[in-house]
Amino acid sequence: MKQVLEGNSAVAEAVRLARVQVISAYPITPQSHIVEVLSDYCATGKMDARYLRVESEHSCLASLVGAACGGVRTFTATSSAGLAYMHEMLHWTAGSRLPIVMAEVNRALGAPWNIWSDQTDSLSQRDTGWIQLYCEDGQEVFDTTLQAFRLAEWVNLPVMVVMEGFLLSHTYEPVDIPEQEEVDRFLPPYNPAFKVDTKNPFTVNSIAPPSIYMEIRHDNAVAMDQVPERFDDVEKEFEVLFNRRYGAVEAINCDDAEIILVTSGTITSTARLLLEDLRDRGEKVALLKMKMFRPFPVELVCRALKSAKKVAVIDRNFSSGAGGIFLQEVRAALCNRQDRPLVFGYVVGLGGRDVTKAVLEEIYKATKDGDVPSDKSVWIGLREVKHAIGR
Amino acid sequence: MRLDADEREFMCSGHAACPGCGAVIALRIFTKAMGENTILVIPASCTGVIVGVYPQSVMRIPVVHAPMPAGASVASGLRAALDMRGDTDTTVVAWAGDGGTFDIGFQALSGAVERNEDFIYVCYDNEAYMNTGIQCSSSTPYGAWTTTTPGQDWKRLRKKNIVEALVAHRIPYVATANIAFPEDLVRKVKKAKSIKGSKFLHIFASCPPGWRIPSEISVKTARMAVQANIFPLYEVEDGVRYTINYKGKQRPVQDYFEVQGRFSHLTAEDFEQIQKMVEEDWELLQRKAGDQAADACIQSSSAKRAIKPNKVF
Known part of the structure; x- marks a missing residue:
């Protein structure tokens, strides 16, 4: 019920x-x-x-x-x-x-x-x-x-x-x-x-x-x-029994995509909406939802990402000195594969900041326009802070 | 002399303890008094090593090893599982050292006894982190050398009064015991086993390497702690009814200190000061017990008869 x-x-x-x-x-x-x-x-x-x-x-x-x-x-x-x-x-x-x-x-x-x-x-x-x-x-x-x-x-x-x-x-x-x-x-x-x-x-x-x-x-x-x-x-x-299933990962439109967004948790729902809009506009974009993180489903991830040119991993988390944590795992999963895509990483929404469709679209654009991914995760939506920060 | 305990041994030979280890004497007598329907939860401690390295065990009863802070909490959960399984015959025992009780395990212990978990918590007390190499704990007594209270930096702080801390939780039963008084220990174990709710036994257990004593005087040294009123034998019911169990032969504290290398740096003046501290504590305890009037006196005198030091141990 x-x-x-x-x-x-x-x-x-x-x-x-x-x-x-x-x-x-x-x-x-x-x-x-x-x-x-x-x-x-x-x-x-x-x-x-x-x-x-x-x-x-x-x-x-x-x-x-x-x-x-x-x-x-x-x-x-x-x-x-x-x-x-x-x-x-x-x-x-x-x-x-x-x-x-x-x-x-x-x-x-x-x-x-x-x-x-x-x-x-x-x-x-x-x-x-x-x-x-x-x-x-x-x-x-x-x-x-x-x-x-x-x-x-x-x-x-x-x-x-x-x-x-x-x-x-x-x-x-x-x-x-x-x-x-x-x-x-x-x-x-x-x-x-x-x-x-x-x-x-x-x-x-x-x-x-x-x-x-x-x-x-x-x-x-x-x-x-x-x-x-x-x-x-x-x-x-x-x-x-219940007529529902999720998959360790969920690959949406990944077969023909040039750019694949990788998400987890609630950001995925927002990304689904963006995906519809971008597809309507003819963009070759897809979405990979990560449900299982441990064990990291390497085979499933590599299979989903294999046809893409670029991957954008979106992390609502951060390991200081190493970047987004899903980013590290996705890169590690792909590193020994032939013809692997370029992997871009973005840190968003830390401490509960909203991750809107506009934020995800900014990430999509940055990935589409980018030639070489940064080694580090790129922080999205940082505000200008006027007070002094210790150095 | 025979103990009023199970004829069978629940601890086999082949354990990994040092010669003269007080913890082993305590565990052997304790398990004989408990019988086979007992599960031991052992947080990190000497005993965690003594009972055997995989794949061997010297215990004939189930043992669950636990992280150092988690003796009381693992025991709480195990009790809950047995309750859900309808097993009311088995007694769950947490068996921890002084570090795992006075220090890192104290929060979990306080939480568990506040919930009045139905278990026996035993702290066998050898007054320092012996397994890791004789480091100071909050159970280490005033005056002692340890590897972290070295040389002239010997411990100038009082031993934490763990018994009073447990008494303050108003649990049904708290008692001290000593490896040199096995009949008293057995009686207290059986009493604890018969009571519902949280029971705390504080067992004084000498450590020849840590106390710098020859192994053959391990039990004798433990006995002197009682005789010098450094470790009085007493029990407290429901947080209020105090009974002192030993008022026999008395000794000056110096007798107890002189046989142990860990106190070899102490001077006559130090002994005098410690004697004063011990007398203050003893008077305070007597006042608490004395308030209890006639029945307590009767119990303590009958207990006194039952616990004469014996030759077996």
Whole structure:
């Protein structure tokens, strides 16, 4: 049934329907509505789950590690500084091969304080071993959250469902919410091969010396490498039941394009509108939406971009000293391919600044007119600042 | 002498501890008192190494290793999972050192006991970061040398009173214990196991390399800490009812300090000052316990009979 829901509520509905058993959370804007709804569901019996009201994000993820070792389905949500505070536990979760699902609501990192959308928080956790899936609208947020449990439990890796603060978290959209019986058909009860039990004593995560640590990490790599294929399987199952699918990447008109814009998250929706306008004007332009960031779907990206002359990667994030983070990954994916396109990079919308259709059109023009891409990302829409900036 | 504990051993031989390690004595007695329906959560600590390197383990009960700040939080989540599975027979235990309790693990511990999580949290206290090479922690006592309080820069700050910090959370049960008093330790473990909610056991566990003592006086040294009132044996129920469990043979603090190389730089004047500090603390504790009137006195005298130092350990 279609309901008009805030993005945060769409996540909470998916978590309820996934029959999560332990939820642990610490409040942070703009994520808090997710766990407020879930704590209400636990309190009123709408969910048969334990809600742990922890004192910090570090304890939040640590408690879920304990719960997942105990063999139950687990969930949390966080943003920005909260995610950064979890950093140690992010590595620990993936190293433990625990299928914890987290909603990560993108928010800029301080200093200075800023609560608005910016992907640098999640992208700076790219080496922690979590699967990362970026969402474009409320329906995708709901669907991806459900899919995340199926995927995580299939490959025994944690999944971060990433959505932009306010632009998705606080925006109301119609979302199709299926019945519990339908979701149960898609997502069977969690029954892990290993769970901590006094009747079958074993040790979890004892010291692994150099003679075995590499093999354990390689197992993580093998599991991660399967993810694009497994995600495709999950989406096929999902599509049969719910008639929707997204793809690890979505390539729109890429076959005949000279210039391809690469986007993620909500900027994609704006880019879709620009794409229609430019196509109407006869421009040979296309769009590649990145949903999956970890693992980085190299093969899918290279296939989508292979016929283009130029690629413009648009980043609402920034790694100081290296540029936009999607830009780095796209360049790295293409570097060993023959006849690769020129890759231009643009930084936009940091700290929640609007990324309008006009901004994207400026990027398109700059790419069309540019001969050689800059090594660095080009910053779009910088204002002239009159006060002194320290040098 | 026999302990009122499980005949079976839950800790096998072949562990990786140093000779005379107090932590191992504590863990062995503790697990015998707990029995098989126990899961240990061990944050980074000496014990994390002692219990075995992959693929070997010396423990016959499940062990979940955890990051250093996360003993109490991992234990909280594990308890929640067992509850959801309907397993009410198993006791979850967080087993942490003093660094993982007094310092980096304190926030998670405070949060977990504020929620009155149903677990036993054990801090085995050897009064420094021993696993990393004897660095000062907030449990390191006044007067001690460590590798980060070297030479004349020995620690001139008091040891954090972790027991009072836990008592301030008004949890159902907080107790101190000592490897030299195994009957008292066993009784407290069993009592903790029988109580719902958060239980905190602070076990004094000597460290021969860190304290600069020969391994054969490890237990004796731990016993002297109790006799000198440096580490009194007592328990606190519901944050208010204090019971002192040992009021036996008394010693001057100097006896305790003189056998340990970590205090070898201290002078007669230092001993005098420390003796005064210890007496102040002891009087304060007695006042808290003394307010409890008759029943506390009876309990403490019966406990005293039960915990005479013995020859087995």
